[in-house]
Amino acid sequence: MRVSQNLIPTLKEVPAEADTISHQLLLRAGMLRRVAAGIYTLLPLGYRVVEKIKQIVREEMNNAGGVELLLPIIQPAEIWHEAGRWDVYGHEMFRLQDRHERNFCLGPTHEEIITDLIRQEVKSYRQLPLLLYQIQNKYRDERRPRFGLMRGREFIMKDLYSFDRDESGLETSYQKMYNAYSRIFSRCGLSFRIVEADPGAIGGSDTHEFMVLADTGEAEIVFCSVCDYAANVEKAPCQPRTSPSAGEFKPLKLVSTPGVRTVQEVAAFLGVEPQVILKTLFYYADSELIAVLVRGDRAVNETKAKNLLGATQLEIASEAEITRQFKIPIGYAGPPGLKERAPVKIIADYEVKDLINAVAGANQPDHHYLNVNLGRDYEVDTLGDLRIAEEGDLCPKCGAPLHLKRGIEVGQIFKLGVKYSKALGATILDETGKEIPIIMGCYGIGITRTMAAAVEQRHDENGIIWPVSLAPYEAVVIPISHRDSLQVKFAEEIYQNLLAHGIDVIYDDRPERAGVKFKDADLIGYPVRLVVGNRAVSENLVEIKWRASGEIILKEKEEAINYLKNNLNKLRKGE
RNA sequence: CGGGGUGUGGCGCAGCUUGGCAGCGCGCUUGGUUUGGGACCAAGAGGCCGGGGGUUCAAAUCCCCCCACCCCGACCA
Structure with a gap:
């Protein structure tokens, strides 16, 4: 190839639209151009990189026994209704109608479509296992597309679906993918970690995420300083780092705290440490009002809260909502007497149990309580692990301190189980002639995101440093x-x-x-x-x-x- | 969706506060000089100042509405 015959429009200056280093460099190197928010054209050089990544993925998928096919982008609504996800998916799904006003969507993922195929074509355990994959565009109308290729509304993904007759078959398929993914990201020249993750809305049990380590990553992960444990902070279980203090309950005391609202302000105003403050946050869990209590210096792990509550959606309540429900200004809420103001379920992090003589909002403007104690001054409905893991938390496997890093999620593997096969009736007959649902797994790699992650990790002040395996x-x-x-x-x-x-x-x-x-x-x-x-x-x-x-x-x-x-x-x- | 910000030749920006000829740098075209780390000189081309409405003798500039894009928070490969 001759440069004179190509289209490689490099830029001297950084376009204003780009904030992230990978976005800037891909634009400047003449590989990428924006068409709309989260929607991009891959120029010839960028496209070559994508093709190289695809080729690596293809080779490793094929090596692992995968078979490539191509599913449609446009998918009929019926099948999504059948699996119960047409309404669940919400605004994230691009929807459209044909001339007969029949509903379709642009596929955000392909579990439904492939399960539909399999239920029609696979009838016997003899046909399994099957590992089917495609490399294709996905469409998700993200609430906030950002960082160029990192989070687009149209992106290229490799998705493989495994079909097995039983759990041990799934385990084998899962392991094959786990190993193949490791090889793929190694071959792409990336420094990555495999972390345990939360299954989230897709459902299923085990799941691992493949994280490319980068300070600009959107995900936070913890990993053990000693053993091989690593997890998404959303997933990592937290031990209470407090010990039940034997202190005596002092008498509850109302103090004036005019204009003091945040944990920081309260701590400074009263001259106490943030960890003796009880932080009270409000959420809507599937439209039920919930109060979540954590120690003042901790952050609520919304995934854990969601799981504890068995909710499908958890959303932080707006300031207006809180004021409307409790008739108190934000910043002065606390558990004592809270339930009398409005019906609310209170859940608390384990550490809250160990908080003796805590500081909490008094549920009246400009006042806090001192010496708030669980059992005497308030009750909670449930205690649980509700906080986000932090640097220094202890490894759940071996007890050594955990470290914190940021990562870009380039791949995730799931054990789905029978969620989709049951919903859509994808069953087989086993040796005894019994009809059983197929056990499924799904395995995704963000191809275009991998490209961005590679740039994020491999660049210097002069530009991109492609590994030979990905270079255009x-x-x-x-x-x-x-x-x-x-x-x-x-x-x-x-x-x-x-x-x-x-x-x-x-x-x-x-x-x-x-x-x-x-x-x-x-x-x-x-x-x-x-x-x-x-x-x-x-x-x-x-x-x-x-x-x-x-x-x-x-x-x-x-x-x-x-x-x-x-x-x-x-x-x-x-x- | 909530909060913040930005829209001015292809790209990066100034001009807007205080209304009065639409500018600068890069890039592009032509000519000349240069030629191992984004050259220099000269002459050019290129803009409905995001869109619509209003105020005014006069609007990039003031007012109203809309749109797009970016950033920060709740989701995900």
Whole structure:
């Protein structure tokens, strides 16, 4: 490929629309353009990266026994109704009608469609196990698309669905995917961690997330400093880090705290530590009003709260709602006497039980209570693990301290069980002729997100540093002077030779000054740069520069080809 | 959805407070000089100032409505 024949519109300046480094660099490197919020065009170079990721995924899926197919983007409403998700999915689903006013959606995921296929075509345990996958666009009308490719409304995903006759079959399929995913992200040159996660709305039991470590990641994960435990903070169980203090209950005391509302303000005003304050937050769990109590220095883990309550939706109550329900300004709510003001279920984190003589809102403007005690001053409906794990919490496996990091979720694997096969009647006959539901699993990889994650993790001040396995081209050939016919001829030869030896190479034949081409090469992030200058013509020496290390090597023309063939071959398999 | 912000040639921005010829840098075109890290000089092309309505002799600028995009919070690959 010649640069002059391609469309590679690099930018010197950072477009105002981009805030995230991967978004900025993908735009600047001429790989990506926005069309609408969360909807992008992949330019030729960006598309090549996507294709390389797809190819790695494909190889590993096939190796694991997966079979590729293609499901439709446009899906009829009926099947979603049948599985009970047409209404559940809400605004996130792009919906449309055909000319007969029949309802359809753009597929946000494909469990329904593939289960429908399987229920029609698979009737016997003899046909299982099956691992079917596709690489396709998904459509989710996100409330807030952001960070370029990281969270789009249209994105490319690989989704595989496993169909087994029993739990042990599912376990085998799950393990195959677990291993395949590990290989995929290694081959993509990414530093990642596999964490336990919460199954969330998709349902099912076990689930793991594959997190690319990056400070800009949206997800928080904890991992053990000693053993191999790692989990999404939403999932990680928390031990109370308090110990039941033996202190005597002091008498409840009302104090004036004018204009003091937040935990920080209360702590400062009363001269106490945040951990003796009782934080009271209000939520709607499937439209039931809930108060959640945690220690003042903790954060509520909404996933855990949702699970504890068995709710499908949990939403924080608005300030207006709180005032309307309890007739008190926000910031002065506390558990003593709360239930008398409005019917509310109170759930509390385990640590709350150990809080002796706590500070809490007094349910009247500008006042707090001192010495609030569970059992004497208020009761809770349920105690449970409701807080978000933090740095220093203890590993649930081995008890060592946990560390906190941020990650980008590039893949997730689920054991679905019979949720969809039961709802849609996907059953088989076993050896005894008994009809049983198929056991399913689903396994997703965000292809375009993986691309963004790779940039997020691999860049420097000059641009992207692609691993060889993902680079749009493995090498770029640059003649220093486009007007020096000897250099151009030399560069042409090198280019043709590399091509002939199966190296994925692009030739920068633009009539530009060398500096422009160097800047572009760094920005785009080709792993290898070959420069043809005067020494090429006079001494037959080509300059080879590695983008990642900055290492520069001079080789004679013929030697250069072999050198690159050998080195690239090693790197293609992953770094 | 709630909160905050921004819309001015392809890109980055100034101008708006206090209404009076639509500007700057990059990019693009042409010519010349340059040529190993985003060159220089000269001459050009390119804009319904997001859209609609209003106020005014006069609106990028003031007022109202709408739209789009970005950022912060509740969901997800």
